Amino acid sequence: MVEFVSGISVVCFAASYAVALLCEASRLLFRSGVRGAAMIAFAAAGLVAHTLFLGWRATHEPAVPLSSAFDWYLLAAWVLAGGYLWLTIANPRTPVGLFMLPVVLGLIGAAQVSSRAPFPQSPATQIWGAIHGSFNLAASVAVAIGALAGCLWLIQAGRLARKQPPLRSFRLPSLERLAHTTERTLAIAAWTAAAGFLSGIILNAVNRQRGLLETVPWNDPVVLRMAGLVVWLVTAAAAARVTSRRADGPRIASWLSLVSFGVLTASILWGLFGATRHGVPPIQPAAAHANPEATP
Numbered sequence: 434m435v436e437f438v439s440g441i442s443v444v445c446f447a448a449s450y451a452v453a454l455l456c457e458a459s460r461l462l463f464r465s466g467v468r469g470a471a472m473i474a475f476a477a478a479g480l481v482a483h484t485l486f487l488g489w490r491a492t493h494e495p496a497v498p499l500s501s502a503f504d505w506y507l508l509a510a511w512v513l514a515g516g517y518l519w520l521t522i523a524n525p526r527t528p529v530g531l532f533m534l535p536v537v538l539g540l541i542g543a544a545q546v547s548s549r550a551p552f553p554q555s556p557a558t559q560i561w562g563a564i565h566g567s568f569n570l571a572a573s574v575a576v577a578i579g580a581l582a583g584c585l586w587l588i589q590a591g592r593l594a595r596k597q598p599p600l601r602s603f604r605l606p607s608l609e610r611l612a613h614t615t616e617r618t619l620a621i622a623a624w625t626a627a628a629g630f631l632s633g634i635i636l637n638a639v640n641r642q643r644g645l646l647e648t649v650p651w652n653d654p655v656v657l658r659m660a661g662l663v664v665w666l667v668t669a670a671a672a673a674r675v676t677s678r679r680a681d682g683p684r685i686a687s688w689l690s691l692v693s694f695g696v697l698t699a700s701i702l703w704g705l706f707g708a709t710r711h712g713v714p715p716i717q718p719a720a721a722h723a724n725p726e727a728t729p
Contacts, residue, residue, distance in 0.1 A: 449479025457530035506544035526604035568629030579618030583690030612683035
């Protein structure tokens with residue numbers, strides 16, 4: 434069993450999710466009685482392999498469990514994959530996989546090009562790092578779910594406006610339910626992103642107080658992009674709240690959720706390929722190297 438778990442690779446669960454996505458896409462072409470079961474089976478197999486992979490890394494890596502950018506992206510993909518499986522089982526005729534699985538695969542791809550080096554591991558940074566990462570994870574998941582709900586709202590509203598008959602293969606949620614989900618997730622994304630940004634500032638301040646040389650500069654691109662993301666999410670959530678009672682409020686919230694997903698994607702790409710000190714292990718001052726016993 435140990436050899437089996439240790440042999441699981443990213444390709445194993447990524448391939449399972451890709452097959453589930455192909456099954457979802459085939460709904461547009463033909464009807465099938467066994468496709469639903471196959472789709473759930475591949476998604477479940479991928480989620481199990483994904484879970485075992487993360488569990489193996491959490492128990493066998495020398496650093497704090499799941500404390501690298503590589504692990505963070507895989508953890509975000511795992512949360513969304515679990516949400517996809519639950520939504521598909523609860524609403525088998527709603528094509529959530531067409532929207533969620535590409536995001537899952539995109540996060541897995543981002544993990545593959547991210548660093549596997551753990552973040553700084555002092556006790557203080559462990560605590561604030563966990564808080565910082567958890568809030569950022571929640572914000573990213575909320576943005577993705579909100580974009581899904583907003584996209585489905587626009588599709589459903591467009592079909593109703595054109596008086597098109599319901600699709601035989603798909604059953605979309607009601608406009609009221611989708612609008613409520615979109616507005617709620619915009620609010621959650623705004624507050625969790627703000628909390629993640631604030632905890633990141635505290636984390637960086639803790640590193641500076643300890644005299645670490647390789648802390649993230651306040652003008653670092655990762656700080657600027659996260660600040661911009663927070664400003665946008667708070668603005669979008671406020672705009673959605675203000676216009677919620679208007680007739681076009683749900684449409685505005687839907688477009689805001691899609692733009693928020695675009696801003697988040699751009700922020701992630703900037704973080705992956707831009708120059709930054711974020712996530713670089715800190716270097717102790719020269720004095721500490723000269724006298725190791727003086728290091729706390």
